[in-house]
Amino acid sequence: MSTPTVQRSFRLTVRTSELLNDIAEETGESRTSLVEQVLAEGLRTHSHPLISFRTGGAGRREPGLVGTRILVRQVIATLRADGDDIAATAEYFGIPEASVRAAITYFADFTEEVDRDAAAAQDRADRELARWQRAQDVLA
Numbered sequence: 001m002s003t004p005t006v007q008r009s010f011r012l013t014v015r016t017s018e019l020l021n022d023i024a025e026e027t028g029e030s031r032t033s034l035v036e037q038v039l040a041e042g043l044r045t046h047s048h049p050l051i052s053f054r055t056g057g058a059g060r061r062e063p064g065l066v067g068t069r070i071l072v073r074q075v076i077a078t079l080r081a082d083g084d085d086i087a088a089t090a091e092y093f094g095i096p097e098a099s100v101r102a103a104i105t106y107f108a109d110f111t112e113e114v115d116r117d118a119a120a121a122q123d124r125a126d127r128e129l130a131r132w133q134r135a136q137d138v139l140a
Contacts, residue, residue, distance in 0.1 A: 020034060020035065037061070041053045041061075044063070044106075044110070047109070048063075048102060048105060048106045048109070049066075050065060050066050050098070050099060050102035051063045051064070051065065051066065051072065051102060051103075051106050052064060052065075052066045058120075058124055060117070060120065062117050063106055063110070063114070063117075065095065065099050065102065065103060068093075068095065068099075070093055070095065070099075071117070072103045072106050072107055072114050072117075073114050073115075073117050073118040073121065075089065075093070075099075075100055075103035075104075075107075076103060076104070076107050076114060076118075077118065078092055078093070079100065079103075079104070086100050086101065086104075
């Protein structure tokens with residue numbers, strides 16, 4: 001799926017440019033890709049200050065609750081399992097209801113992306129389970 005782009009021109013401080021170059025070299029990503037990622041995440045956290053982004057074990061960046069290791073997709077899945085009971089979801093994770101509401105608000109703005117993250121995580125879990133089952137067959 002290709003997302004439409006818009007050409008823009010920005011001036012960066014020398015220090016910001018150096019940091020961008022350093023991270024691009026370290027990660028092997030293009031500077032354009034890094035600028036898109038950092039800008040998109042920065043704009044989202046501006047509107048959703050209780051959300052931060054982190055790179056998971058599979059190398060995917062996902063939104064989560066600030067100060068926790070809890071991902072937005074996990075909050076939404078638990079909320080749905082709890083019959084949309086915000087208090088029960090907050091209690092399950094041991095977080096304030098405001099954090100659950102922050103995940104809901106983020107999800108409302110970026111539903112398709114969070115649902116894609118959830119689907120990718122489920123696919124990854126299914127593949128790992130199948131691999132584990134094959135290994136168990138070898139041992140049997």
